[in-house]
Amino acid sequence: MSAGLSYSNYSLLRSCGMKYRLKVLENLPEPRSVAFAFGSAMHAGLHTALETKDVDEAQDVFKAYWDSVQEGLDYKGERYDATAHEQMGFKFIANFTRKYAKDMELITGEKRLYTRAYLDWSMDGLPHVDLEGTPDALVRWRGKNVLLDFKTSAYNYDTLKTEVSLQLNLYARLLEKEHEVDEVCYFVFNKGTGTVQTPHPIPYNKEKALLMVSDMLKYFLTNRKLLDRNPNACIVGKQVCPFINRCWGRDESKTESTETVLEASNESTAGVQEAVRVP
Amino acid sequence: MSKTHEQVVQELDSKIPREEVSSRDAGQGRSLDYVSGFYVISHLNRILGQSNWAYTSDIQKLHEGTIEDRYGKPVHVVHYSAKVRLVVKFPNGETTEFGDYGYGDGSDKNNPGKAHELAIKEAVTDGLKRCAKNLGNRLGLALYEKEQSNVEETPAPQPQTMRQVTVTSGSSRETVDKDITATARVCIAKGRLTKESFQALRKEKYGVDSTNALSDTQAKELLIQLKEMANG
Numbered sequence: 487m488s489a490g491l492s493y494s495n496y497s498l499l500r501s502c503g504m505k506y507r508l509k510v511l512e513n514l515p516e517p518r519s520v521a522f523a524f525g526s527a528m529h530a531g532l533h534t535a536l537e538t539k540d541v542d543e544a545q546d547v548f549k550a551y552w553d554s555v556q557e558g559l560d561y562k563g564e565r566y567d568a569t570a571h572e573q574m575g576f577k578f579i580a581n582f583t584r585k586y587a588k589d590m591e592l593i594t595g596e597k598r599l600y601t602r603a604y605l606d607w608s609m610d611g612l613p614h615v616d617l618e619g620t621p622d623a624l625v626r627w628r629g630k631n632v633l634l635d636f637k638t639s640a641y642n643y644d645t646l647k648t649e650v651s652l653q654l655n656l657y658a659r660l661l662e663k664e665h666e667v668d669e670v671c672y673f674v675f676n677k678g679t680g681t682v683q684t685p686h687p688i689p690y691n692k693e694k695a696l697l698m699v700s701d702m703l704k705y706f707l708t709n710r711k712l713l714d715r716n717p718n719a720c721i722v723g724k725q726v727c728p729f730i731n732r733c734w735g736r737d738e739s740k741t742e743s744t745e746t747v748l749e750a751s752n753e754s755t756a757g758v759q760e761a762v763r764v765p
Numbered sequence: 766m767s768k769t770h771e772q773v774v775q776e777l778d779s780k781i782p783r784e785e786v787s788s789r790d791a792g793q794g795r796s797l798d799y800v801s802g803f804y805v806i807s808h809l810n811r812i813l814g815q816s817n818w819a820y821t822s823d824i825q826k827l828h829e830g831t832i833e834d835r836y837g838k839p840v841h842v843v844h845y846s847a848k849v850r851l852v853v854k855f856p857n858g859e860t861t862e863f864g865d866y867g868y869g870d871g872s873d874k875n876n877p878g879k880a881h882e883l884a885i886k887e888a889v890t891d892g893l894k895r896c897a898k899n900l901g902n903r904l905g906l907a908l909y910e911k912e913q914s915n916v917e918e919t920p921a922p923q924p925q926t927m928r929q930v931t932v933t934s935g936s937s938r939e940t941v942d943k944d945i946t947a948t949a950r951v952c953i954a955k956g957r958l959t960k961e962s963f964q965a966l967r968k969e970k971y972g973v974d975s976t977n978a979l980s981d982t983q984a985k986e987l988l989i990q991l992k993e994m995a996n997g
Contacts (some may be wrong), residue, residue: 530954546947547954554995565826643838668977 489667490600490616493653496702502720503713508729511728516728518555520564524571525638528675529622529741531575532636534582536592544587563724566677578675579640581682586673591626599660603703615703615725621657630668632687633658640678645686648672652702655695662692767814770857776812778900780917786908798908802890805897805904812903813853820896822889823848834874841877844870845884853900863899867892892947941984945976948991957994 499506508514531548538544552572563566566574598622604614623634635654637643643661648654654670661667720727720734727733768776784805791797811820827844834840847867854860869887871880898905907915950957958966967973971983979987 526954530951534950534953543943543946546943547950550947550995551951551954554955554992557996605904 490618491703492618493656493705496652496706499706499709502716502727503709504715504733505719505727505729507713508732514729514732518559520559520561520571521561521638523555524552524575525636527574528578528638531579532582532587532673534748535579535584535587535596536590536595536625539583539588541580541583543765544583545576548575556704574675574677574680577680578682582673582675584687585682586627589627590632593624593626593631593665594621594661595623596620599657601663603699609733611724614676615706617656617660617699619653619657619660621661624661624665624667627687629667630687631662632669632671633667633690634671634673635674636675638677639677640676643674643678645688648686648688652698655690655698656732658690658703659699768812770855772903773856777903779901779903780915781903781905781907783912786916792833798913799855800894800905800908802894805894808904809853809897812947818852819852820851820893822850822892824885824928824996832872836952838874839861840872840874841880842870843877843884844868845881845888847885847888847892849889849896851893851896852904865892865895867895904980913925920925920989938981938984941981942976945984948988948995951995952991954996958996 495506495510496571497574498509510517526550530551531544534547535541535544551571552568552575557567557570582602598618599621600616600618603614621633625632625634633654635651635657648670651670651672654672658667658670669687669688671685672684672692676683715733720730781800786798786801787801788796788798792938824845825849827846830841831839832842840990845868847869849867850861851863853862863950868887868891868892869884869889870882871885873879873886894905898909902915940948949958949963953960953963964974967976967979967987971979971987973979976984976987
């Protein structure tokens with residue numbers, strides 16, 4: 487069970503309460519997707535690039551990771567096969583290392599961070615919510631501390647997406663207890679064009695981040711017990727929710743009551759570092 | 766040695782290997798299989814010979830205009846059709862002609878000429894492929910059959926996992942060391958090791974502080990262990 491409320495769990499809750507319940511609260515396994523496997527392999531390669539500035543070494547790590555996750559991966563319906571993904575990954579990592587990593591100094595890499603948000607108000611007496619996240623990297627770049635988040639996508643990201651990114655702001659809030667964060671930035675690896683989008687870091691605004699995290703908590707507290715199905719989230723584009731059979735009564739596994747599941751999830755967590763008072 | 770008429774016909778009727786067939790989205794949940802222009806031209810050359818086929822084309826612009834991309838910026842678009850005539854000479858001296866139409870579209874934000882270039886080339890290649898398919902299964906006719914019984918399926922390659930990969934005796938020591946570094950990083954990325962625990966493992970098991978201090982046998986053994994860990 488997750489130790490705290492992460493951005494990805496919050497997104498799940500917003501997308502579909504039932505999917506949040508099945509995946510986060512009941513911890514049902516979900517089959518690995520090609521996109522997730524590729525993203526994980528890319529992260530491993532990119533981190534090596536940031537640490538060593540060596541294209542070959544970074545590509546070796548990417549390939550080793552990519553090979554290790556092939557078993558059982560289903561490419562049906564995928565636009566690119568394993569080899570095409572591998573070639574793309576090599577190209578992305580080479581471009582990133584030569585163009586950007588060589589000028590970056592890694593301050594901290596992927597590390598799970600926690601904080602506890604105490605609440606001055608709560609719908610049901612819940613005294614605090616634990617927040618967690620794993621920022622991709624904080625680097626010293628062009629004289630500033632920049633929080634990076636790596637994305638693989640079929641499209642480039644608009645700068646506006648960085649400005650309104652709850653994810654980046656949450657990560658920056660988690661990081662700023664130990665490090666100064668000057669800017670936040672998405673690094674987008676465009677699978678459609680095979681290129682690394684020119685990054686556009688934007689200044690980190692603490693007040694905006696506080697508001698965003700506060701809104702996130704309010705939504706979580708208001709909706710965490712509703713856990714309703716959202717039929718619009720069952721099939722999004724080509725993505726089919728892995729729990730669709732279970733959700734619509736085609737799977738006869740026993741389903742516990744919402745109250746039982748919620749009670750089990752309220753256990754205290756380990757590793758929480760510091761309180762953040764939320765208005 | 767030049768081919769006989771029967772050999773040429775046999776080759777033209779042979780199956781298309783599945784790996785030569787590509788797919789594209791045709792909208793409304795459908796997909797269309799096709800072979801590339803390169804495939805068709807290279808097989809015309811291989812089966813018939815470069816001097817035994819030729820084609821002409823007549824292009825016609827169907828439409829020219831601008832559309833907006835997702836950011837509201839104008840994009841120049843053009844659509845062309847091409848009437849293509851393919852002439853083929855067989856070893857027995859017979860000559861055959863096929864005629865068909867191709868379609869192509871092109872777009873470009875900055876250079877309208879580029880859009881025309883892309884559209885024309887696509888239309889002509891499409892027309893040539895449509896003519897060539899009449900020669901037999903190998904040149905694309907096999908894809909027009911719903912069951913595709915004349916497309917030769919190849920067994921799917923086994924996904925290569927770390928369990929199945931063994932360190933071959935031919936791997937150089939430098940390669941093994943690089944693989945150890947890469948695989949250790951994968952184990953760290955997957956949370957199965959930390960940098961410190963990897964160093965401790967190497968020290969405890971082999972009594973060394975660096976990978977290049979291992980013997981060749983020890984290095985290979987460590988690599989296999991790390992691959993098992995990464996794959997587990």
